[in-house]
Amino acid sequence: MQARLSAQWFDGVSAQAQSCELGWQDGTLLMWVPDATEPRRYASRLVVWPERSRHGLRQLLLPDGAVVSLPDSSAWDSWAEAAGIAQPLAARWAMSWRGVALALVLLVATVLAAWRWAIPWGAQELAGWVPESVQISIGERVMRDLEQRGWLLPSELSREARQGIDDAVAQMVRKAYRDTPAPRYQLHIYKAPRWLGPNAFALPSGDIVVTDALVTLLQSDGDSVSSALLGVVAHELGHVRERHGLRLVFEAGAVGVLAGWWIGDYSAVLAGAPALAVQAGYSRGHERDADAHALRVMKDAGIDPRAMLQFFQALKEAVPERDGDATAFGLATHPVDSERMRFFEDGAR
C-alpha cells in the first residue's frame, strides 16, 4: 500500500471543498474523508481517471457523483504512476512528440492516399453502378437544357459534310474496336454561339457534340474529313468510355465533403479554394486519359496521331485569347497544350 495523497473532495451535494486523502490498494481507490473512520472504496474501472497534460487541472470523477480535485498535478502524476494507474492509449500517444509526429505523418499519408487512390477508385466504382437509363436521362436533360438556352442551334454545314463526318467516325470506331466493344455514342454537330467557339464535349449518355466552328477550323478544304477532327472525337469517346463526366461529379463531391469537414466549419470560402484545385487536378487526369485513349484509337484506325498537333496549332491561331499554356494557379481543367502536343508527337513514333 502506497503513501496517501491529499486532495480536495466535492461530495456532489455541497459546493464546499473538503479535504480528503487518497490511497490505493489492489486496484481499489481508497478515500478518507472528514468525519469517517473507514475509507470509501471505489473499484478502479468505475473511476474516470484524468488524462495527463501540461495545462489544466486533474480531477477524478467518482461513480457516486463526487469529484476529487487535484491542485498539484505533478504530485498526482507520480502517485498515479506508482499505483500503476494506466493512461489510455490515445493519451499516451498524444503525450510523446514522437507519437504525435507519427500520427501527423499517418494523417497526411491517409489524406494523400485518399486523394491519389481512394477517391478516384470510389468514384469509378460508383460511376459503374449508375444504371444506363439514368445516364441517358442525364444526357437528354442536359441536351434539352442547352438547346433551350439557345447554345445549340441547327448546324449550317451541308448535309453531305455532316454525313461524311458520321461515316468517317463510324469507320474509325469499327477499326479501333475490333476486339473490345465500342462505347455507345451518338455524334451531334451543332452551330453554337460565338463565345463557345471551336469546341467539342461529351455527356454521360454518350452524346458527343461538335460545333460547326470546330469542323470548319479543322477542314478548310471542304470535303475530306480531317484526321484532327477524328482525333478530337476519339478523345471525347475516351471520356464516354471511361465515364469521366460521372466520375468527376463523384470526385468533386467527395473532395467538397472532405474539405468542408476539414476546415469548412471554420470557413467555407477557405475550404472551397483547395477543393477547386484538387477537382481541377482530377479533371486534368481525365483529360490525359482521354488523350491516351485517342492516341490508341487513332493508331488502331490507321490515323496519324500527329494530326492532333494541327488541332492545337489551329486552335491557337483561331482563338488567341485562349492561352493554352496557362496553368491558372492549378485551377486549369486541362493540361497545357504544349504537354498534350508532346504526348501525341511522342506517341506517333
Add this chain to the structure above:
Amino acid sequence: MSEALTKPQEAPVNNDSPKSQLALAFTASGSEYFRIWVVNLLLIIVTLGFFMPFAKVRRLRYFYANTLIDQQPLAFHGDPWKMLRGYLLMLLLFGGYAVSGYVSPWAALGVFLLLALLWPALWRSSVRFRLHNTSWRGLRFGFAGDTADAYKAMLPLFLPGLIFVAANTWFLSGVDDSDPQAMKEALEAQLPWILLGFVLMAALFPLCLQMIKRYQHQGYRYADQQGQFSAGAGAFYKFGAKFIGLSLVGFICLGVTAAVAVPLLGVVFGNTGMGGAVLIGLLFTVVYVGLLSLLGAYFTARVQNLSWNATRSQALVFSSSLSVASLTALIMKNLLLMIVTLGLYRPFAVVNVMALRLGAVEVEVEGNIDAWRASAALSTEATSGEMAGDFFGIDMGL
C-alpha cells in the same frame, strides 16, 4: 465554440452579502490541443468514425480541465458509449436525408420535414445533455427548458420554411418540366411567395434569435440558481438593423473596389489571359474573406455581449465585453495561418478564439459559494432521467 460560455455559474441566496468577482481563466495551449487533435483525427479515420464520441469527450475534458472558475475546473461526466448512440441516430437521420434525394424528391421532402420537425427536440436534448453532464465543484449544471418552449422559440423560422415548401409543392407539382413555357409560368407564379418567405425570414430572424437565447439562458440551472434573461426583442432588432447596415456598407465598398480595381489591374498586367483573371479572382477572394470575417466577428461578438450582459441569476451577474476589432483581427490571422499550414493551424485557432471569447466574460457573485448545495430538483432529474436525449447522449455544438 460557445461551450465554455454556455454555462452559467453559481450563486448564494443572501441579499446583503458581499459581492466579489469570480476569476475566470482559460489555460489551454494551442500546441497541446494540437497533439490531442492530431491523434483524435487519426483514430477517427482509422475507426471509420466510431471514435468520434470518444474524441469529443477527450477534447471536452481537455477544455474543461483548462476552464478554471475561481480556480476550480469544470468536469465533463458524459459517457462516450452513450454518446455513440446519439451519433448513430444522427448518422441515420442525415444519411437518410442524403440518400432519400436519390430515391425520389418526395422521399427527400418527407425526410427533410421529419428532420425539421425533430430539430427543436433534438437541439433541446443536446443542450440538456451537455449541461447535465457538466459539473463545477462537484455540482451538476442543469437545463430546465422544456420541449414545447424549444418549438416555440424556433417557430419564427418554421413559418418562412413552411412557405418555401408549400409554394414549391403547390406550384411545381404536376408541372411538366420538359415544357419550358409551363415551367416558366409556374416559376413566375411561385416567385412572389418565395420572396415573401425571404422577407419574412429576414424580418423574423432577430425575434427568433432573441427567443432562442432567452430560452437557453433562462433554462440554465446551477445549485439553486436560475437563469434570468432581460434582453427584449427590441435590443435584438437594433442589433439586426446594425448588422444589415454593416453588411450593406461592406458589400457596396466591395463592389466599388471591384469596379475600380478590375480595370486598373487590366492596365497594369495587360492581357494575361486566364492568369490575369485568376489573379483578380484571388484578390477579390481575399477582400471578400476579410469582409466575411468582419461580419462574422461582429455577429459573434455582439450576440455574445448582448446575451450575457442580459443574463443573471439570483446571486450571479454576468457581463461580456468582447471587442469586434480584436475578434476580427484574430479570425483573419487564424485564416491566414490556416491557409499557410493547409488547415493544421486549426486547433491553435480553436484555442485562441475560445480564450478571447472567455476572457471577455466576467462573473460577479453575491455571498459565499461554499454554502451552495445541489438543488433537490436537479439531482432527482439527473438520476431518474433516462429521457430520450440522455438515452441517446445527443451532443451537438462545438
